[in-house]
Amino acid sequence: MRDQHKPHFSIELPDAEATRKLGERLATLLRAGDCLTLSGELGAGKTTLVQGLAWGLGLPRTQYAPSPTYNVALTYPTTPLLHHIDLFRVGENAASLLGDAYFSDDAITVIEWPDRAISWLPSVRFEMRLEIAKLDQRRAEIFANQKELMERLFRI
Ligand SMILES: Nc1ncnc2c1ncn2[C@@H]1O[C@H](COP(=O)(O)OP(=O)(O)O)[C@@H](O)[C@H]1O
Numbered sequence: 001m002r003d004q005h006k007p008h009f010s011i012e013l014p015d016a017e018a019t020r021k022l023g024e025r026l027a028t029l030l031r032a033g034d035c036l037t038l039s040g041e042l043g044a045g046k047t048t049l050v051q052g053l054a055w056g057l058g059l060p061r062t063q064y065a066p067s068p069t070y071n072v073a074l075t076y077p078t079t080p081l082l083h084h085i086d087l088f089r090v091g092e093n094a095a096s097l098l099g100d101a102y103f104s105d106d107a108i109t110v111i112e113w114p115d116r117a118i119s120w121l122p123s124v125r126f127e128m129r130l131e132i133a134k135l136d137q138r139r140a141e142i143f144a145n146q147k148e149l150m151e152r153l154f155r156i
């Protein structure tokens with residue numbers, strides 16, 4: 001999935017606001033039942049992107065989407081529901097204890113640190129990699145590992 005030669009969508013993000021805007025734009029791409037993984041080092045902007053996505057899905061702008069690092073999972077009352085999962089402190093075994101409750105037809109599931117529990121992830125998913133370019137600049141690359149998702153990705 002991180003193969004540079006696979007078709008993917010790449011975007012420069014000059015500041016945190018641009019990352020939130022990309023999150024908001026993803027609200028038009030993602031549908032109930034979808035999974036999106038977010039990879040990238042600490043501070044790359046994964047949680048910032050989820051903030052924009054939550055707003056795009058209808059979370060009031062007065063509400064902040066906090067990092068779920070210490071909670072593992074948070075669910076926002078958006079439409080559809082948004083599950084925000086952070087596997088930073090969670091290994092493969094612990095993730096499997098979460099079962100598949102967070103993957104359902106009525107919710108979008110976004111997962112930070114997917115590498116912690118690859119075998120737990122749904123096989124069909126969007127994957128985003130965020131890289132720190134310089135100072136406030138980030139670069140996002142989005143992949144889809146299935147034809148139907150890829151077609152949707154290239155329509156936004
Ligand atoms: N272009 C950018 N996109 C996202 N965050 C940025 C950007 N530039 C600076 N930042 C800052 O970097 C930090 C990213 O933190 P966070 O989103 O929690 O990262 P992660 O969840 O990947 O650890 C925030 O303090 C944010 O304000």
Ligand SMILES: [Mg+2]
Binds near residue numbers: 046047067086112
């Ligand atoms: Mg985070």
